[in-house]
Amino acid sequence: MTEQITVIGGGLAGCEAAWQAAKRGVKVRLYEMKPGKYSEAHHLPGLSELVCSNSLRGDSLENAVGLLKEELRRLGSLFMEGAEATKVPAGGALAVDRELFSTYITKMIEEHPDIEVVREELTRIPEEGIVVVASGPLTSGPLAEEIGGLAGSYLYFYDAIAPIVAADSIDYDKAFRASRYGKGDGDDYLNCPMNEEQYHHFVKELLAAEKVEPKSFEKVVHFEGCMPIEEMASRGIETLRFGPMKPVGLTDPRVGVEPYAVIQLRQENREATMFNLVGFQTKLTWPEQKRIFRMIPGLEQAQFLRLGSMHRNTFINAPQLLLATCQLKSDPRVLFAGQITGVEGYVESASSGFVAGVNAARLAKGEELTVPPAETAIGALARHITNTEAAHFQPMNVNYGLFPPLPGRIKKKEKRGLLAQRGLEALEAWLPGVAG
Ligand SMILES: Cc1cc2nc3c(=O)[nH]c(=O)nc-3n(C[C@H](O)[C@H](O)[C@H](O)COP(=O)(O)OP(=O)(O)OC[C@H]3O[C@@H](n4cnc5c(N)ncnc54)[C@H](O)[C@@H]3O)c2cc1C
Incomplete structure (x- = not known):
């Protein structure tokens, strides 16, 4: 049984995955190509760089991204810990100082005794062991080719920076x-x-x-x-x-x-x-x-x-290629997380990194893999990534249609509050002790 995993990419998803796996007693080797090599959108030498806006969007429990953040907070996410520690004023949104945020996460990851950070570009997916691929929308060329081969093909769209x-x-x-x-x-x-x-x-x-x-x-x-x-x-x-x-x-x-x-x-x-x-x-x-x-x-x-600038974004056809546990159907020791799965957004990428980290650790320890409950925003997101082709083009919102139906005649806002409550109960059942 391997109790070590490899994570490719020290971005939002990769850092969260590494942190969650290490927290569960698994050794992690995290590969990050910066500062030796930078994508067109990355500039900071540290890990978990926010490449465009410094906003993590709405913080209210009445919207999907607010719910996701609250769940991540309760789940003990490093991403949320870093965001709280480095936030700047932004009305009803949660925004951070991007340099302080990156510095905070880098320090936490580098100082973790079970995480080894290797500052190298990985051009191939290791042939053995459990691997989380979190190399992001700007995955370097050779690795993107390799992923294309492994996954059948990869897709892309364009993004722009303000x-x-x-x-x-x-x-x-x-x-x-x-x-x-x-x-x-x-x-x-x-x-x-x-x-x-x-x-x-x-x-x-x-x-x-x-x-x-x-x-x-x-x-x-x-x-x-x-x-x-x-x-x-x-x-x-x-x-x-x-x-x-x-x-x-x-x-x-x-x-x-x-x-x-x-x-x-x-x-x-x-x-x-x-x-x-x-x-x-x-x-x-x-x-x-x-x-x-x-x-x-x-x-x-x-x-x-x-x-401002414009960049190509690479991602795989997750609905066809992945299980909701983040595993590659054709090679289940390989998990994918973050925007390379087609999910879009900082919070969404970190959330999918969370699920991949928990599951990679479980796989390493020979335990059963799970998908977060459907009542939770993080569970809806995992399903959204893998169930819907449309996930690639409308992923900023978790699809509330995936939640189980609720009793009739409840106003939309109340429904969301109720979902938050039900979601938190479900979170507790998924990872006991986290949602209290
Ligand atoms: C141009 C652009 C603008 C965006 N704007 C926003 C926005 O305003 N708001 C929002 O919520 N989301 C935005 N997004 C989406 C958001 O950036 C991503 O969802 C999020 O950063 C992705 O997280 P990730 O961990 O998947 O990838 P990243 O955060 O990109 O991390 C991937 C890491 O992998 C490293 N890497 C790549 N290839 C290799 C390799 N072969 N070996 C080793 N390391 C490698 C990279 O250097 C990088 O550090 C934007 C994305 C892009 C590209």
Whole structure:
């Protein structure tokens, strides 16, 4: 019986999987190719790097991602421990200082006596032993080829990243502090207001701006939750005003009314020296980004610390290839976790890493593998990854349709509260002692 496992990739899923397996008394060898080799989207040398937004999204128990986070908290997830320790103000959302977050997780993993971190690119899946593949959407080329061979094929779609500006380059006479409907501390975001004329001019310029074109042989498929801003704008003049530029619930205190449209800036680090443009992921060329985004009131003199970009995302056809335990049907000693399974999002990736870590440990110890209960958000996610082809394109929300039916005549919000309660009871039954 092997009591050692290999994890490939020290991202959100890989670190959570390694942590959970080690917590269960199994030795882990974790391979991470940074800092020797970086993907196009990774920049920090540490583990568990958040590549785009620094937000882990809503923290309320009334939405799927909030439920997932609460379950992870109760399950003793390292991801949530790191997030709590490094959070920054973000209204009703949970956002973190990405450098502190990565530093925190790296330290915890590196100092764990049962985890050995090997800073090397793995180009092949080891032929023996239990392996968790968590190399992410930007899995390095040779390994992606190998996974393609093993899994029959792999797929891809495109993702885009939002720009970050320096706080001291923002014009605070124009930008105002407020969070939507006064959530959080009520002033967690900076908001750049636009009037109707400015908005129309901005959309027109955005549509005409030069974009980075994909290579001719590449078919560009975007994930809806990470749609480039210019792509959204092309769907209709009002689309942005009902999307990332929505003014609802954001009153400009200087005039006492909601602006016609708003660009929100979210604090990026603890020192509040950087802000990201919320929802402004883009594939405009770099000079065009500077030109167009400096049209935003308050950002005329903006200094860009990071510009937006677009990346290919690799994933396997999980519904066809994986069991809900995260195991590869054709070779059950190999488990997959994180975005390479087609699931999308930081919290979702960490959640799937949690399930893979628990199951890899069980496999190493000769125990029976399980899927978290269907009443839980983490259980729904595991089923969602493997049951639905559509998982690749709508995974930001756990599919509530997968939960068992509840008694009729309950309002939606109450239903979700009830699910949370039932979910916690089910969690306790799954991993006794964790949900108390
Ligand atoms: C461009 C982009 C923007 C995104 N924006 C958001 C967002 O705003 N919000 C959100 O919730 N989610 C976002 N996501 C999704 C989110 O990043 C991922 O879901 C999450 O980071 C994936 O976690 P992971 O552990 O699967 O992969 P990662 O966090 O990418 O970790 C994989 C790790 O494996 C390493 N690695 C790769 N190949 C090898 C190899 N051969 N050998 C050794 N190590 C290797 C990499 O260096 C990396 O550290 C975005 C993804 C991308 C690509």
